[in-house]
Amino acid sequence: SEMCIRDRWYQRRVRGIIKTMDKVRASHLLVKHRESRNPSSWREKKITRTKEEALKLLEGYLEQIKAGTKFGDLASKYSDCSSAKRNGDLGVFGRGEMQESFENAAFSLKVGQMSGPVYSESGIHIILRTA
Numbered sequence: 001s002e003m004c005i006r007d008r009w010y011q012r013r014v015r016g017i018i019k020t021m022d023k024v025r026a027s028h029l030l031v032k033h034r035e036s037r038n039p040s041s042w043r044e045k046k047i048t049r050t051k052e053e054a055l056k057l058l059e060g061y062l063e064q065i066k067a068g069t070k071f072g073d074l075a076s077k078y079s080d081c082s083s084a085k086r087n088g089d090l091g092v093f094g095r096g097e098m099q100e101s102f103e104n105a106a107f108s109l110k111v112g113q114m115s116g117p118v119y120s121e122s123g124i125h126i127i128l129r130t131a
Contacts (some may be wrong), residue, residue, distance in 0.1 A: 024093055025131035026106045027071060027088035031058045032080040032123035039097060041080035053122050059118050065114065071128050082124060092131070102127070 032039055032047045033054035039047040049057075061074050075088030079089035083090055095103060099120040109115060118125045 023092050024106050024109075024129055025092045026109075027086075027128045027130055028083065028090060028092050028102075029058070029061055029071070029075040029079045029083065029088055029127045030081040030123050030125050031055075031061075031078070036123040037121040041127060042082060042084065043078075043080055047080070051124070055117060058124050058126060062116070066100075067128075071114070088128070089130070 026105060031054040032041055033049050033051045034047060035051055038046065057078075061078060064074060064086065065071055072087030072089075076084050076091070078084075079088050081088070090098075093103075093106075095107070098106065099122065102120045102122075102125060104114050105118040105125075106127050106129060109127065111129055111131055113129055115125070116126040118127055
C-alpha cells in the first residue's frame with residue numbers, strides 16, 4: 001500500500017540522517033616526534049625531536065592561530081601529515097576510522113571549534129572541526 005511505501009521511505013531517510021550525524025569533517029596540523037608510530041614525513045625524512053619539543057612547536061602554532069594566522073596556512077607549511085597539501089583537510093570520517101584519541105577529540109568539537117593538543121600514536125595534533 002501507499003502508506004507502507006511512504007513508511008519505508010521515511011525509515012530509510014531517518015537512517016540516512018542518523019548515519020550522517022555520526023560523521024564529522026576535520027582538518028588537523030600534526031607534529032610528529034621520535035616516539036611517533038612513523039617518525040618520518042614529507043617535511044623531514046627522520047624526525048628526531050622529543051615529544052616535549054613537538055608540544056612546544058604545536059603550542060607556538062596555537063598562539064599564531066589565536067593571533068589571526070589561518071589554520072590552513074600553518075597546516076600546509078608545518079603539518080607532518082600528507083594532508084598538508086589540502087591545508088590539513090582530512091575530509092569526512094565516521095567513528096572507528098581514526099585513532100581513538102583523535103576521533104574522540106574530533107567528535108567532541110563543535111563545527112568551527114579547534115582543539116588544544118591531542119596526543120595519538122601518530123604524534124600531537126591540533127584539530128579543527130569543519131563540518
